[in-house]
Amino acid sequence: MDLDAVTKQSVLHAKPDGLTLQYGTAGFRTKAEHLDHVMFRMGLLAVLRSKQTKSTIGVMVTASHNPEEDNGVKLVDPLGEMLAPSWEEHATCLANAEEQDLPRVLVDIGEKAAVNLHQDAFVVIGRDTRPSSEKLSQSVIDGVTVLGGQFHDYGLLTTPQLHYMVYCRNTSGQYGKATIEGYYQKLSAAFVELTKQASCSGDDQRTLKVDCANGIGALKLREMKHYFSQGLSVQLFNDGTKGKLNHLCGADFVKSHQKPPQGIEMKSNERCCSFDGDADRIIYYYHDADGQFHLVDGDKIAALISSFLKEPLLEIGDSLSLGVVQTAYANGSSTRYLEEVMKVPVYCTKTGVKHLHHKAQEFDIGVYFEANGHGTVLFSKAAEMKIKQLAKELEEDKKRKAAKMLENVIDLFNQATGDAISDMLVIEAILALKGLTVQQWDALYTDLPNRQLKVKVADRQVISTTDAERQAVKPPGLQEAINELVKKYRLSRAFVRPSGTEDIVRVYAEADSQENADSLAYEVSLAVFQLAGGIGERPQPGF
Ligand code: 16G
Ligand code: MG
Numbered sequence: 443m444d445l446d447a448v449t450k451q452s453v454l455h456a457k458p459d460g461l462t463l464q465y466g467t468a469g470f471r472t473k474a475e476h477l478d479h480v481m482f483r484m485g486l487l488a489v490l491r492s493k494q495t496k497s498t499i500g501v502m503v504t505a506s507h508n509p510e511e512d513n514g515v516k517l518v519d520p521l522g523e524m525l526a527p528s529w530e531e532h533a534t535c536l537a538n539a540e541e542q543d544l545p546r547v548l549v550d551i552g553e554k555a556a557v558n559l560h561q562d563a564f565v566v567i568g569r570d571t572r573p574s575s576e577k578l579s580q581s582v583i584d585g586v587t588v589l590g591g592q593f594h595d596y597g598l599l600t601t602p603q604l605h606y607m608v609y610c611r612n613t614s615g616q617y618g619k620a621t622i623e624g625y626y627q628k629l630s631a632a633f634v635e636l637t638k639q640a641s642c643s644g645d646d647q648r649t650l651k652v653d654c655a656n657g658i659g660a661l662k663l664r665e666m667k668h669y670f671s672q673g674l675s676v677q678l679f680n681d682g683t684k685g686k687l688n689h690l691c692g693a694d695f696v697k698s699h700q701k702p703p704q705g706i707e708m709k710s711n712e713r714c715c716s717f718d719g720d721a722d723r724i725i726y727y728y729h730d731a732d733g734q735f736h737l738v739d740g741d742k743i744a745a746l747i748s749s750f751l752k753e754p755l756l757e758i759g760d761s762l763s764l765g766v767v768q769t770a771y772a773n774g775s776s777t778r779y780l781e782e783v784m785k786v787p788v789y790c791t792k793t794g795v796k797h798l799h800h801k802a803q804e805f806d807i808g809v810y811f812e813a814n815g816h817g818t819v820l821f822s823k824a825a826e827m828k829i830k831q832l833a834k835e836l837e838e839d840k841k842r843k844a845a846k847m848l849e850n851v852i853d854l855f856n857q858a859t860g861d862a863i864s865d866m867l868v869i870e871a872i873l874a875l876k877g878l879t880v881q882q883w884d885a886l887y888t889d890l891p892n893r894q895l896k897v898k899v900a901d902r903q904v905i906s907t908t909d910a911e912r913q914a915v916k917p918p919g920l921q922e923a924i925n926e927l928v929k930k931y932r933l934s935r936a937f938v939r940p941s942g943t944e945d946i947v948r949v950y951a952e953a954d955s956q957e958n959a960d961s962l963a964y965e966v967s968l969a970v971f972q973l974a975g976g977i978g979e980r981p982q983p984g985f
Contacts, residue, residue, distance in 0.1 A: 443552070443559060443589060445545040448486065451588045452544055455482035455581055465525075465533040467794040467942035469516025471505050474574035477513050481578045483536045484515050485565070485585020486548060491529060492563035492591060494555050495520050499563075500608040501586075502601050503579045504570035507655070507694035507718040508943075510687040513574050515582070522609035522858025524796035529555070563591035566607050566620075568599030570658045570720050571682060596622070600658050600721035602861030609858040617857070622665070630669035632853035633867040637673045639847070640874040649675045650870060651714040653703045655692030656682040659721035659862060666863065674870050679706040693718040693725040693815045693862070698894060700737055702727060713873075713880040717862040722795075723815035724862040726869070728880045738884050741768065741776035743869060744811040745886050747819060748786050750872045751807065751851070754844035758832055762806035762825050767791055767798045770911045770937050771813040771894075774952055779887040790910040794942060795860060816860040819868075821852045890933055892952035893963035900975040902940035902947050911939045923969040931958045936966045947974065960984075 457479040463470050470480050484501055492499040500518030508514070517525040517533070525533065532551045539547040552559060565586045569575040579595065586593045596607060603625055610620035618628040654660035660681035667676050680691045680703060688695065691703035693716040702708055703716055708729050715726045726738035748766055755762060766780050766788045780788045791797040795816050802808025806825035811817030821829070829852065833845035854871065856864040873883065899905075906916040914921045920938070928934045934953040941948050947970050951963035960983075967981035 443548060445548070447588050448548065449545060451584060452479075452482065452541060455479045455584065457539075457541060462538045463534075465530040465537070468506065469514050470533075470537060471508060471512060471514035471943060473511060474513035474572065474578065477515070477574075477578055478581050480537045481515055481581035482585040483544075484517060484533065485582040485587075485591075486589050487529075487533055487536055487551070488517055488565045488582070489563040489586055489589040489591035490548075490551060490555065490557050491517060491519075491525070492565055493559065493561040494557045496561060498608055498611040499565050500604050501565060501567045501582050502599075502604045502720075503568070503575045503582065504601055504720040505572065506601070506720045507688055507692055507723070510572055510689070513572055513578055515578070518605050518608045520608065520612045522605040523799060563589070564611075565591050565593045566596060566604065566611065567593060568596045568601070568604035568607070570601075571598060571661065572687065598658055598661060600662050600861070600863065602722050602856050602859050602864065603662065605858035606856055606861075626666045626669045629854060629856075629864055629867060630666065632850045633670050633871055634673050636847065636850040636854060636871045637874050639843075640871075641877070648673070648870075648874065649677065650866070651677045651679060651706060651708070651712060652866070653680045653691050653696070653706050653714065653716040654678055654682065654721075655717055655719050656680045656685045656687045656689070657692070657717065657719040657721065659717035662721065663863060670867065673874075674867070679703075688719045692716055693723040696727060697725050697737065697739060697814050701735055702729070711879070711881060715866060718815070721862040722860050724865050725815040726880060728884075730881070736884055737889075738880065739773075740811040740813045740815040740817055741772050741889075742884065742886065743815070743865065744768070744809050744817065745776055745779055745784070746869065746872055746883055748780060748809050749784055749886070750876065751809070751819070751848075752784065752786070754847050755807070757844035758829070758836070758841055758848070760828060760832065762828065764807045765789060765802070765805035765809070767801045767808060767810035769793045769798065769812050770939075771950060773813065773889045773892060774933065774935055775887045775890050783887075790912070792911050793939070799859070811860075815862070818857070818860045818865065819851070819855045820857060821855075826852055890952040890954070891956040891959040892950065893956075893959045895949040895963050895967050895981070896941075896944075896946040897949060897967050897970045897974075897976060897981060898978045899947055899970070900977050902945060904974050905938060905940050905947055905970075907937075907939050912937050914938055917973050920969060920973045923973065924966055927962060927965045927969065931962050934958065934962055936962055938966060938970050
């Protein structure tokens with residue numbers, strides 16, 4: 443390592459005094475103007491990680507669903523996974539090191555992680571459409587270069603596309619070609635193949651309105667739609683030509699406000715969906731004939747996909763294990779439906795894709811979705827090989843068809859991470875194959891009314907949780923208070939957790955009616971405010 447060169451370059455990406463940031467659930471995230479030094483340093487770190495793993499590492503510049511003025515950065519590990527936890531700590535140390543300590547911290551990480559500094563390093567970089575992203579990704583490149591790393595800058599990409607590139611490059615192209623055309627071709631071919639078996643239903647069924655959150659998803663979907671146009675026609679809204687990124691639109695807005703985004707024309711019973719700002723989340727919705735809005739969220743996506751998968755799995759008669767992974771935010775009705783009606787085992791993990799992804803890897807086929815629309819289906823290598831073999835060998839026509847269908851499903855799901863575009867194509871294929879309307883899909887089960895609130899506290903770390911965030915162990919008395927409140931309502935459940943991305947505590951409540959979910963959420967917020975050091979205005983009832 444040429445530490446002198448690092449020091450010299452670092453001055454051009456100086457860290458503002460006193461600023462400390464944490465590598466959180468999805469990397470670093472804050473106002474764009476505070477991130478230049480973090481980007482440079484993540485370029486440095488990516489080189490070390492690449493040397494250590496002897497693999498290509500990804501760096502994505504995005505702040506996902508957050509406001510346009512924000513930005514963020516995260517590293518992507520060799521198989522498209524989120525950065526390993528011990529390296530998250532290195533990332534935090536490096537980002538917060540004062541200028542003069544930077545060389546020492548770098549050397550320290552190199553030693554602790556036993557990095558062979560003579561190894562070559564290769565880093566791939568992607569960015570979203572934020573005005574700040576181009577300059578910030580140049581700072582990443584500066585960091586990579588000063589440590590002698592090689593790089594490829596993909597420019598504008600969705601987050602899942604960057605994960606895909608990393609995965610392709612580290613599997614010598616076996617997973618797919620590490621180019622944007624490679625991505626379009628792989629997914630579209632699987633989609634077209636899968637939907638071939640769908641009996642042609644009316645035009646109506648095969649049109650989808652997509653709210654792209656004024657983000658990168660719009661650019662990429664516009665390029666890609668020609669590849670699958672024979673199977674599906676997508677109409678793009680909030681495509682970034684006028685509106686602001688994530689402003690009154692996008693998956694996060696729709697899910698948290700439980701209402702349609704601005705800028706989309708919805709006719710009754712039309713199927714619509716929203717991506718978030720970096721296109722790794724997807725949420726569906728529609729207006730019924732009475733003009734009532736219905737949300738079809740990540741839980742219902744998991745329910746649709748798992749029930750679809752069960753049939754061909756049974757048909758091929760091979761006992762591949764299927765599991766569904768959710769978080770505490772999963773609607774209670776969805777968990778009940780999956781366990782009692784679908785009879786699939788359901789597991790709960792902490793919030794954040796990396797936790798779900800990790801758990802899902804324990805199954806032959808692991809379906810994971812957060813209620814907010816992040817998710818995918820992972821097939822173990824063993825399951826994939828078995829299915830591919832059966833698709834070739836099986837004599838019986840029905841069985842072979844089932845195996846072939848599963849083969850296409852494997853190719854259609856982005857195996858590196860949750861991906862709004864890939865998920866959208868899977869969902870559209872399933873609806874077409876099953877001849878389901880969005881209303882029929884929605885009717886799989888009825889969501890319990892629920893409410894999410896935020897509470898401001900002086901220090902959100904005074905709350906600590908256990909049992910996949912469903913129980914608060916600190917501060918004393920809080921869980922007992924929640925238990926008492928929950929008892930007052932039917933079919934109720936509530937939990938609180940410190941946010942991993944904002945300086946607030948999140949409250950979730952569900953109950954038999956919206957009114958009850960709302961008052962339970964309010965009462966729990968008040969308990970948090972009183973017992974966990976609330977600041978500012980006390981929570982108020984009513985929404
Ligand atoms: C991040 C996570 C998302 C999680 C959310 C929770 C990734 C890629 N993203 O956006 O999965 O739902 O954080 O935010 O892991 P919170 O901790 O503020 O509730
Ligand atoms: Mg996102």
